[in-house]
Each structure stands twice: as C-alpha cells, then as structure tokens.
Amino acid sequence: xRTNIPGQGKTVYRLLVAVLLTACFIFPTIAQKxxxxxxxxxxxxxxxxxxxxxxxxxxxxYVRVPNDPEPEKQYPTIYLLDGGNTFPMLxxxxxxxxxxxxxxxxxxxxxxxxxxDWRKGNQRSRDFTAKxxxxxxxxxxxxxxxxxxxxxxPLIEKNYPSNPNQRIIFGQSxxxxxxxxxxxxxxxxxxxxxxSNPALHRNLPFFxxxxxxxxxxxxxPRLFVSSGSEDVPRFREPAMKWIEHWTAREDLPWQLKxxxxxxxxxxxxxxxxxxxxxxxxxxxxxx
Numbered sequence: 594x595r596t597n598i599p600g601q602g603k604t605v606y607r608l609l610v611a612v613l614l615t616a617c618f619i620f621p622t623i624a625q626k627x628x629x630x631x632x633x634x635x636x637x638x639x640x641x642x643x644x645x646x647x648x649x650x651x652x653x654x655y656v657r658v659p660n661d662p663e664p665e666k667q668y669p670t671i672y673l674l675d676g677g678n679t680f681p682m683l684x685x686x687x688x689x690x691x692x693x694x695x696x697x698x699x700x701x702x703x704x705x706x707x708x709x710d711w712r713k714g715n716q717r718s719r720d721f722t723a724k725x726x727x728x729x730x731x732x733x734x735x736x737x738x739x740x741x742x743x744x745x746x747p748l749i750e751k752n753y754p755s756n757p758n759q760r761i762i763f764g765q766s767x768x769x770x771x772x773x774x775x776x777x778x779x780x781x782x783x784x785x786x787x788x789s790n791p792a793l794h795r796n797l798p799f800f801x802x803x804x805x806x807x808x809x810x811x812x813x814p815r816l817f818v819s820s821g822s823e824d825v826p827r828f829r830e831p832a833m834k835w836i837e838h839w840t841a842r843e844d845l846p847w848q849l850k851x852x853x854x855x856x857x858x859x860x861x862x863x864x865x866x867x868x869x870x871x872x873x874x875x876x877x878x879x880x
Contacts, residue, residue, distance in 0.1 A: 634685035636660060641748060647740045648733075650716060653677070654745070656753060657684045657701035667756035669699045669784075670749060671871075672741075674768035675717060676703025683763070683867050696871045700755050704745065721764065721771035725796040734774045738782065761785035761874060765863050766792045766828070769818075770800075773835070776816050777805045780846045786816040787870035790824050790859050793831040801838050808846040816847040817870040821857030828859055850878075 629635055641654040655676060659668055671687070673679040680703025690696040706715040716733070720740075724732035749755045760783045764772040769791030776786045777800065793800050808814070820832040836851045850873050854862050 632685075634688055635681065636684070636688060638684070641752075643744060643748065645740055645744055647743060648736055650720075651707070651714065652740075652745075653705040653707045654748065655680045655684075655703040655705065656749065657687075658753060659698045659700065662698075662754055667754050667759075669697060669759035669761060669875075670753075670755040671699050671701050671761045671763060672745070672783075673701065673703045674721065674762070674764040674771060675705075675766075677705035677707060677709070679703060679763070679765065679768075679863065680705065682863065686864055686867065687871075690868060690871065695868060697875055699761075700749070700753055702745075702749055717767055721767040721774075723770070723774050723796050723799045727795045731795065734771055735778075737771065738775060738779060741782070759784045761787070761871075763787040763789070763867060763870065764791075765789040765866070766859065773800055773818070776814065776847060777803045780805050780814050781809050784814055785870075785874040786814060786847070787866060787874070788816070788818045789866035789870075790821055790828055790862050791818065791832050791835065792828050793835055794827045797831045797834060800835055805846045814847045815850070815874050817850045817852070817866075817873050819852045819854050819862060819866040819869065821854045821859060821862040823856060823858040824862070825859060 629638055635657065637658040637660065639656045639658060641656070643652040643654050645652060653676070662668070673683055680701070684701045684703065687696055687699065687701055691698065706717065708715050711718065718728070719730055719733040720737040722731040722734055746757070746760070750757055762772055762775065762783045762785070764770070764787070766789075769788035770793060772786050772788040773791050773793070775782050818832075818836060820829055820836065824832070839845065839849060840851055852869060854865050857865055
C-alpha cells in the first residue's frame with residue numbers, strides 16, 4: 594500500500610532543482626571539439642596525413658597558407674621539424690614577424706608525429722640523426738631526406754604555391770642535428786637552413802669530419818646556426834666545437850652565420866633563433 598507523506602513531493606522537487614542548478618555552475622558548457630579557425634594567429638591552416646612509403650611511419654603535416662595569395666606567385670616555404678610543438682608556436686610567431694616586417698610572406702609547414710612518446714610513434718631520434726655508436730636506433734636521417742624528396746616536397750609543391758627554389762628548414766635540438774646533417778650531406782636540398790641548439794653530443798665526429806659536396810646551384814645555400822649561452826654543457830660544448838671547426842674553414846658550400854643567443858637555454862632559444870635566422874636568410878649580409 595502506498596503512503597503519501599505530506600510535503601514529500603515538494604521536497605523531492607526542491608532537491609532536483611538544487612542538483613540541476615549545481616550542475617549548471619560546475620559544468621556551464623559541454624566541451625566541444627577544438628576549432629583552430631578561432632585561433633586567428635594560426636591563420637589558414639590545412640592538414641594532411643602522410644603515410645610514408647619510404648618507411649612505415651605516419652606523419653601529420655600542418656600547412657599555414659598565406660592570406661590572400663597573389664595569383665601565379667610562389668612563396669618561400671619554411672619546414673618546421675618537431676611540428677607538434679614548433680608549428681603552433683612558430684606559425685603564430687611568424688605572423689607577428691611578418692607584421693613587423695621581419696619576415697616575408699611565406700608558407701609554414703609543420704611535420705608532426707602526433708605524440709611526444711616514442712612508444713606511440715615519435716621517431717625523431719631515428720629520423721633526425723646520423724649514426725651513433727652510443728645509440729643503435731640512431732641513423733635514419735638519410736631515409737628522412739628521402740621522405741622529404743619523394744613525399745613531403747611533392748605534397749606541398751603540388752597543392753600550394755610553394756617556391757621549390759626557396760625551401761627553408763628549421764630544427765631545434767635533434768632537429769638541429771638534421772639541419773646540419775642535410776647541410777653537410779646534401780646542401781642543395783634547401784635554400785635556407787636554421788639550426789637551433791643542435792644536439793651533437795652522441796656523434797660529433799661525424800659532423801666534424803663530413804666534408805660537404807660542392808654546391809651545384811647558382812647561389813649558395815645559407816646556413817644559420819645558433820647556440821644559447823645558457824644551454825646545458827652536453828649540448829652547448831659540442832655545438833661550439835662545430836662552430837669553431839667550420840668557421841675556421843674557407844671552403845664552405847654555404848654562407849654561414851653563427852650566433853650565441855645570450856641568456857637563452859636549450860628550449861627558450863627557439864623563437865629567438867627562428868627570428869634571427871629568418872631575418873638573416875632574407876637579408877643581404879653574408880657574415
């Protein structure tokens with residue numbers, strides 16, 4: 594038999610209202626899928642999934658397209674290694690540099706693994722490096738060059754107004770090692786190189802002993818190498834040995850500019866290196 598307790602219905606109703614009001618304050622809106630078009634600093638960003646046929650690896654390619662590109666015009670293209678971190682940082686920063694006239698209009702390409710975990714697919718230690726006796730999984734830089742030549746360059750230059758004669762590559766740490774590896778083994782692959790705090794701590798002899806082939810282009814590529822004054826010794830000291838070795842030589846296949854970034858550490862140097870590198874690449878200075 595059902596028994597009605599006086600006021601019970603009103604009590605339950607009040608409890609429900611209280612719960613709903615509390616929920617509204619705790620969860621004011623339901624999270625939605627991130628829409629990057631509202632991050633105006635990233636501009637017009639496109640995405641491509643690249644499943645490499647050179648090696649078994651998926652790369653996530655993000656492309657910032659110039660605003661209102663001119664018909665039939667081709668633009669310098671800046672390729673960012675470690676794009677999962679560097680693309681959102683430097684693509685937005687590039688826009689500020691352009692507003693300040695520190696950078697020309699360019700296409701920005703970020704190459705990402707989609708994770709920072711090697712167990713989930715981040716293979717930067719393989720892709721960006723020359724061989725090392727200390728790490729048997731290092732040494733895939735030659736294959737990564739092939740991925741650029743056969744897969745990344747065709748993807749970008751087929752779909753976007755990218756100038757194949759003004760390709761620029763930016764790399765930080767091990768990414769900086771790949772920049773130097775390519776500048777020393779295949780200098781004509783890019784028009785401009787920016788190596789930020791290159792990490793040469795496990796295979797420095799390769800970078801001191803490898804003589805670059807002669808330049809085959811009408812103009813020399815430009816190579817900008819920076820090292821933060823507060824970088825940790827295991828990175829700073831090998832980088833300085835590289836700088837001392839190559840600045841003492843005259844038979845270089847590139848125009849070389851080296852800079853110590855005062856007060857910068859291994860990671861804080863990224864934006865400063867990018868800015869100074871881009872400004873120098875597009876300047877008329879040769880020193």
